[in-house]
Amino acid sequence: MRHTISVLVENKFGVLARIAGLFSARGYNIASLAVSETLDPAISYMTIVVEAKDAKILEQIKKQLNKLIDVITITDFTKKEHVDRELVLARVKYSSKDKSKLENVFKKYVGKIIQHKADVAIIEAVGEGVQIKSLLDELSKFEIQELVRTGKLAISN
Amino acid sequence: MKGSEIFLESLKREGVEVMFGYPGGQVLPIFDSLYDSDIKFILTRHEQGAAHAADGYARATGKVGVCLATSGPGATNLVTGIANAYMDSIPMVAITGQVKSFLIGNDAFQEADVTGITRPITKHNYLVKDVKDLARIIREAFYIASTGRPGPVLIDIPSDIQLMDAEFIWPKNVEIRSYNPTLFGHPGQIKKAAKLIAAAKKPIIYAGGGVITSGAHKELKMLAEKINAPLTWTLMGIGAFPATHELSLGMLGMHGTAYANHAIMESDLIIAVGARFDDRVTGRLDAFAPYAKIIHIDVDPSSISKNVNVHIPIVGDAKNILIELLRDIKKVPNTCDWLKTVEGWKKKYPLVYKNDGALKPQYIIEQIYEVTEGDAIITTEVGQNQMWAAQWYKYTAPRTFISSGGLGTMGFGLPAAMGVKIGCPDKTVFDIAGDGSIQMNIQELMTCVANKINVKIAILNNGYLGMVRQWQELFYKRRYSQVDITSPDFVKLAESYGCVGIRVTKKEEVRPALEKAIATDNTVMIDFKVEPEENVFPMVPAGQAINQFIGGLA
Ligand SMILES: Cc1ncc(C[n+]2csc(CCOP(=O)(O)OP(=O)(O)O)c2C)c(N)n1
Ligand SMILES: [Mg+2]
Numbered sequence: 282m283r284h285t286i287s288v289l290v291e292n293k294f295g296v297l298a299r300i301a302g303l304f305s306a307r308g309y310n311i312a313s314l315a316v317s318e319t320l321d322p323a324i325s326y327m328t329i330v331v332e333a334k335d336a337k338i339l340e341q342i343k344k345q346l347n348k349l350i351d352v353i354t355i356t357d358f359t360k361k362e363h364v365d366r367e368l369v370l371a372r373v374k375y376s377s378k379d380k381s382k383l384e385n386v387f388k389k390y391v392g393k394i395i396q397h398k399a400d401v402a403i404i405e406a407v408g409e410g411v412q413i414k415s416l417l418d419e420l421s422k423f424e425i426q427e428l429v430r431t432g433k434l435a436i437s438n
Numbered sequence: 439m440k441g442s443e444i445f446l447e448s449l450k451r452e453g454v455e456v457m458f459g460y461p462g463g464q465v466l467p468i469f470d471s472l473y474d475s476d477i478k479f480i481l482t483r484h485e486q487g488a489a490h491a492a493d494g495y496a497r498a499t500g501k502v503g504v505c506l507a508t509s510g511p512g513a514t515n516l517v518t519g520i521a522n523a524y525m526d527s528i529p530m531v532a533i534t535g536q537v538k539s540f541l542i543g544n545d546a547f548q549e550a551d552v553t554g555i556t557r558p559i560t561k562h563n564y565l566v567k568d569v570k571d572l573a574r575i576i577r578e579a580f581y582i583a584s585t586g587r588p589g590p591v592l593i594d595i596p597s598d599i600q601l602m603d604a605e606f607i608w609p610k611n612v613e614i615r616s617y618n619p620t621l622f623g624h625p626g627q628i629k630k631a632a633k634l635i636a637a638a639k640k641p642i643i644y645a646g647g648g649v650i651t652s653g654a655h656k657e658l659k660m661l662a663e664k665i666n667a668p669l670t671w672t673l674m675g676i677g678a679f680p681a682t683h684e685l686s687l688g689m690l691g692m693h694g695t696a697y698a699n700h701a702i703m704e705s706d707l708i709i710a711v712g713a714r715f716d717d718r719v720t721g722r723l724d725a726f727a728p729y730a731k732i733i734h735i736d737v738d739p740s741s742i743s744k745n746v747n748v749h750i751p752i753v754g755d756a757k758n759i760l761i762e763l764l765r766d767i768k769k770v771p772n773t774c775d776w777l778k779t780v781e782g783w784k785k786k787y788p789l790v791y792k793n794d795g796a797l798k799p800q801y802i803i804e805q806i807y808e809v810t811e812g813d814a815i816i817t818t819e820v821g822q823n824q825m826w827a828a829q830w831y832k833y834t835a836p837r838t839f840i841s842s843g844g845l846g847t848m849g850f851g852l853p854a855a856m857g858v859k860i861g862c863p864d865k866t867v868f869d870i871a872g873d874g875s876i877q878m879n880i881q882e883l884m885t886c887v888a889n890k891i892n893v894k895i896a897i898l899n900n901g902y903l904g905m906v907r908q909w910q911e912l913f914y915k916r917r918y919s920q921v922d923i924t925s926p927d928f929v930k931l932a933e934s935y936g937c938v939g940i941r942v943t944k945k946e947e948v949r950p951a952l953e954k955a956i957a958t959d960n961t962v963m964i965d966f967k968v969e970p971e972e973n974v975f976p977m978v979p980a981g982q983a984i985n986q987f988i989g990g991l992a
Contacts, residue, residue, distance in 0.1 A: 344740035350562040353616040
């Protein structure tokens with residue numbers, strides 16, 4: 282099962298390697314990881330989506346993260362109210378007859394065509410996991426040349 | 439002040455009296471400053487020796503051990519020693535030189551990514567990028583190494599930083615917002631534990647290395663005596679409780695006593711103190727102690743419910759928690775019947791060996807115990823020698839059994855003994871060694887002689903990598919594959935290093951040889967030509983429940 286946790290860490294070099302190493306050394310899988318500075322530039326915020334077979338493994342992951350000296354706090358969103366989003370960018374093959382079809386897609390999702398040149402369009406979309414999933418299903422009707430995702434960002438409410 | 443001087447001044451502020459290490463190009467400024475320093479420096483013959491010596495010093499004294507090496511090969515030679523200290527939660531600070539900051543990442547001569555290499559085997563590590571941070575980093579490193587669950591911390595210092603000038607500012611205190619080890623147990627949990635203890639019929643105390651780290655041995659004894667519970671310990675917990683005490687069951691686990699293993703398997707309450715339910719202790723996990731509830735006292739939250747499910751976890755320092763627990767236990771359980779049962783197992787399955795005319799390793803250890811009147815500090819190598827040293831010497835005080843538990847590092851014993859002797863100069867220090875292991879760090883004999891570090895080495899020379907041979911005998915149909923290990927003439931070898939060598943081939947020679955070794959004011963190496971195919975028993979095969987023994991009379 283996938284769990285979303287956030288980790289506040291000291292914004293120092295090597296911290297990401299410590300976190301990544303902790304997962305790889307124990308054979309835990311990171312499904313997605315998003316990192317950036319917070320309002321306080323000395324602190325970074327990471328949203329990590331982890332794959333954990335059972336509650337015991339998730340518990341170990343949290344405890345091991347807590348043991349890292351540079352980790353300040355950990356929040357487990359499994360049972361905590363929160364908002365999460367992911368951003369998708371895609372480059373889609375596109376001809377003028379597709380235009381309305383593609384625009385139609387974005388009536389249901391938060392997203393838009395950012396630019397189009399000749400026969401390709403770059404689109405962006407933002408949403409929760411389920412929305413992103415169904416958006417990706419719809420986009421599969423088009424010819425996607427490349428698709429990139431930020432991984433999940435989560436914030437408690 | 440120059441970086442190198444800041445470094446040494448900081449060590450002095452931390453109370454460092456001795457360092458073990460080896461020089462090289464990227465630590466030249468430090469060694470230049472060391473020339474004028476009154477910190478004692480022990481030049482080992484290999485950096486691995488320096489790391490183990492610092493580790494042994496830390497285990498014997500409870501202080502932080504310090505080792506120092508140059509960049510690249512010097513640093514990588516420390517790695518085994520750092521991993522060893524990490525696995526056994528030993529407070530250590532390792533300092534390495536690094537290539538000049540502006541060369542880092544260029545594959546410069548003798549460059550290695552040492553913070554990268556040691557990240558998974560240190561509690562924390564630092565690459566110093568600014569000389570102004572140096573004093574603070576050293577202060578933090580000692581604090582992190584010695585608090586909470588202790589462990590090694592590495593500081594990598596580029597050589598240009600060692601030469602740069604900065605004002606020496608010693609931070610008054612350490613403030614690391616993200617590091618606050620829990621010291622005191624949760625009072626509610628401790629009360630619950632006291633209730634559970636009162637209701638137990640077959641309680642057992644299971645003590646680990648955490649008792650020794652926290653200095654909780656007195657409180658542990660008070661607890662055992664107060665609730666009249668038998669007590670068993672792990673390899674790391676040896677010395678936490680006197681082996682001569684009537685409630686003692688000796689070590690448990692793979693090579694534990696049969697009675698300790700029976701007792702834990704039949705118990706209805708396990709009080710684990712500073713122990714981590716490692717696989718060498720639990721054997722087959724799903725069969726471990728099926729009737730027992732578990733109270734687990736540990737300073738490291740990640741140790742709790744990692745291997746076994748715990749009913750009452752109490753996170754904090756063992757000593758603090760035991761003091762509170764002793765206060766909260768109002769009613770004590772009646773354990774008369776239980777102690778009788780345990781006594782029955784002790785009689786039925788004693789720890790034995792066939793003491794015939796042959797030169798038996800177990801006999802030698804018993805003799806070391808008698809000749810030293812139980813007052814020596816014993817270090818060990820790894821293998822059968824280690825298990826016999828754990829089984830046959832009666833340790834009665836903490837920090838008297840110094841052994842590589844978690845990593846099981848052959849070659850640990852001799853350099854560790856050096857560190858122990860430097861920390862405890864008035865004690866007799868014996869390295870109980872195997873003929874294979876001793877050859878892994880034999881070069882440290884020279885360090886002993888050169889620095890007049892008088893240690894005694896008892897090689898249980900069976901001509902084999904004995905523990906591996908034992909497994910091949912028992913589980914691989916005696917197909918002895920690469921376990922026949924030849925050795926030099928240890929007596930001549932000792933003499934060529936400038937110490938004393940003694941060979942013992944007969945039982946009657948054991949006692950006089952040991953007496954002579956102790957009376958000699960030099961390092962002494964005794965080559966005991968023991969029974970080649972003696973096995974360590976009892977033994978629980980890997981993956982079995984721990985009451986399923988083979989061998990011995992168990
Ligand atoms: C550095 C290292 N390499 C390999 C091993 C695996 N190992 C464990 S015990 C052992 C044999 C040790 O032989 P010896 O020192 O003669 O001790 P004995 O078992 O004969 O007492 C070996 C090879 C180890 N523990 N450490
Ligand atoms: Mg041997």
